[in-house]
Amino acid sequence: MADLTTEFAGITSPNPFWLASAPPTDKEYNVRRAFEAGWGGVVWKTLGAEGPPVVNVNGPRYGAVWGADRRLLGLNNIELITDRPLETNLEEMARVKADYPDRALIASIMVPCEEAAWKAILPRVAETGADGIELNFGCPHGMSERGMGSAVGQVPEYIEMVTRWCKEYYDKPVIVKLTPNITDIRYPARAAHNGGADAVSLINTVSSITSVNLDTMSPEPSIDGKGSHGGYCGPAVKPIALNMVAEIARDPETAGLPISGIGGVTTWRDAAEFLALGAGNVQVCTAAMTYGFKVVQEMAAGLSQWMDDKGYKSVAEVTGLATPNVTDWQYLNLNFITKAEIDQDACIKCGRCYAACEDTSHQAIAMSADRTFTVKDEECVACNLCVNVCPVEGCITMRELPTGETDPRTGKPVQDDYANWTMHPNNPSAQAAE
């Protein structure tokens, strides 16, 4: 089995699976259980400043979106940072770290945007023996109204300023956790980088309302008939997170900055995808909240098995393998031509491809009286919708037309050269290829 030992921003853990700072990591009891189950690291639930802790609502904290058979697809929370005294958390962290020296233990911190506040808390965190800190600039609910969390993460200047303070008053790795509730993720990442961050982690949760109770007309989760936006996470946010990780990974200004990938990691495959797009490790929350800590065993075994099958020797070797293949639309090869092809033996004749193509696409699928579905190559633009709506995996595939074959739709032979939009005659600002 491939060794999953991971070094992330100078922090070593036996595998790349960390529990994200969230309800599962709020206290010693849970964290010990997590380490016993096999998690490589834990980012402790966010600590606040000394003094009376925050309070949480006393009604529901979570809302959800479900798929078939009530499979949890998305979770939304309005829980705040830890509501236990700072001292209690620090004592517990020190005990746990002492008992699990091989695991990564990171302290997540959120205090007001004042230098004194950070200067006060950092030495105390350092005393616990934690391996590093994560700056919570991400939470979109509650704390942001008090000028913390995503309120900081949405202002690159603040990110850079606070990161700089942390690097000044703390000598272990500083990870900056980013909010996705911005327009371009590269700006906050660059700010963290400029402030001297050792790594970034993303995404934090997405501002959201999961549902509305149509009887009471209250958003869910409902607190006495009212609802407040929460932070959305779970499998549903993974595509958003993957894109943001890739954007930072391929940005020349942040090249080489370690990224901890977060957002809907539920299986080993999700983790592998984050790694491939440039993450050095991953953080998990919703999967653990849904299935318990044992899920890490599937994740670790699956990733290791896949690495064996592919011949990868380390997690570091996987990191960034797909990053060079993420590009801008304008550079996609317009001479790459494919056509949908239906495997008649695999087809179960449901007709979904036909309905989708006929009603909403290019009328490129023919249906016979005996329910045989065939692709009309002369109409097919290779949009892939039929593949996506087909309930049988592998039944419809896209066939690449070889060079020289005539595309029946355009009547032109397939060219073997690469040509993108920047070179296309329809582009008013096209640059000549020659």
Place this chain on the structure above:
Amino acid sequence: MRNSHLTPGVVPGRLSPDDYHDNFSDKAPPFDAHEAAVAADRCYFCHDAPCMTACPTTIDIPLFIREIQTGQPKAAARTILEQNILGGMCARVCPTEQLCEEVCVREVAEGKPVEIGRLQRFATDALMAAGGHPFARAPETGKRIAIVGAGPAGLSCAHRLAMHGHDVVLYDARAKPGGLNEYGIAAYKTVNDFAQAEVAWLMGIGGITIETGKALGRDLHLDTLRGTFDAVFLAIGLAGVNALRIDGEETTHIRDAVDFISELRQAGDLSKIAVGRDVVVIGGGMTAVDAAVQSKLLGAEHVTMVYRRGRERMSASEHEQDHAASKGVRIITGAVPVRFIGKDALEAIEFRYTEETPDGLRETGQTFRLKADQLFKAIGQSLDGAPQGLDLCGRKIAVTGPGRTSLPNVWAGGDCASGGDDLTVTAVAEGRDAAEDIHAQLMV
């Protein structure tokens, strides 16, 4: 002393009260809401769905399943009932494995269809439980239609005509309406007096009067009806029962399966129904299966179904055959009864094996005997008491198009009319279509 399955002869009370209760409870219990959501989610919402084509009443199955899936079972029921007003009963008794579920793409692909029948029951149960009637009646037309026979065809026709604003008088020869829904279906397929509940609910449309105990040819005459009403719809079913034509058919404990099934359905106390220790059922259809299975459920020790042709020719579906086998019914195919043995009461039956030849079925001469103290005949029903003056097609009333008979202003549908598969759902479709045709003709 109480009787048991070993008590010789035809006796009641072979089981404990708990066993009677368990044996005759709902055969396919209803889905709860979560089960329905999971089952509904398996539907692919096929384009021009094969299930819909296979349904004799053309229910928009993908649409009603999607309505269940999105949490609107009552809207789903409306989708069903617009096409098939007896959607509740059909959900219970339709041989779905030969109709919608047989052609479900998931049956074809993985041998496990979407459970359309049970989903239909979930929807229709939800609507009926909510009370009220989902359809409104059009303004009264002043037209009056007589319907003879309050079975599936008659009820379906009556509802559709009433909905169009006509006045309907629905006659039936028996004491209760419902036809075979009330008298001809195994008790465990339609528990809690569902057939009567469904009729009462259907009557909620208004404009329908039911008169029971009125038989055609005895209390009613077609000529009179034609003179009194604007149109007549005949849905008299198949009241006659085919005979075996063997000496001694009148021997005690040899009876028609339909009577046994009817007695069971009407029984207040199942422990009062006598059943043999060794029961033989002759026939290969649903009636034979219902009689055989229920004999077993009443505590008979041995129940054997004997059918004259091969298993593939049995009109009972494979699903029904499997159900019978799972209840311990033995099925013998390729044999016909030739002699009853026993002096006062039946003791055994002698059979002769048969074989299929190019000239038809032939007896081989080889014989065997089955011990039997009770025998049920289920070899088919026939038209009985069709009024004079109607053209027949084979042994049924000849109809063309949507149930038009050879007489003006007289329509026919259900089992008594030519065509169709003698299924509840077919009868519903025929009743509905005849109603639309009657409406169209009367409103010219």
